Amino acid sequence: MNKLLYLKDAQIKDFIEKLFYAYRETFADPKKILNKHSFGIAHLKALHLISKYEGLTITELILKLKITKQSLNRVL
Incomplete structure (x- = not known):
């Protein structure tokens, strides 16, 4: 847990970017299915x-x- 307290800005930005990509990929298929049914x-x-x-x-x-x-x- 202590390691998380000392993350550098670049590490934080990299993590946020990875969260963004994970979210996008997670909801890509459900969005297609949802759109199909309006x-x-x-x-x-x-x-x-x-x-x-x-x-x-x-x-x-x-x-x-x-x-x-x-x-x-x-x-x-």
Whole structure:
């Protein structure tokens, strides 16, 4: 853990770049599938939480997604 406290700027930037590429590659295929069904990432996030937390209320979903009711209405 101490090694993480002493990272150089170049190491931090390299790590952030790797996170970016990992995120891009992770969501490349799901985005194609979602687009095929006219869904977006917001739909994926909502569906994931709804399936993970059985009996999740709308209010709880809004709090977990950290969005407004209006934003959730667009997704639903």
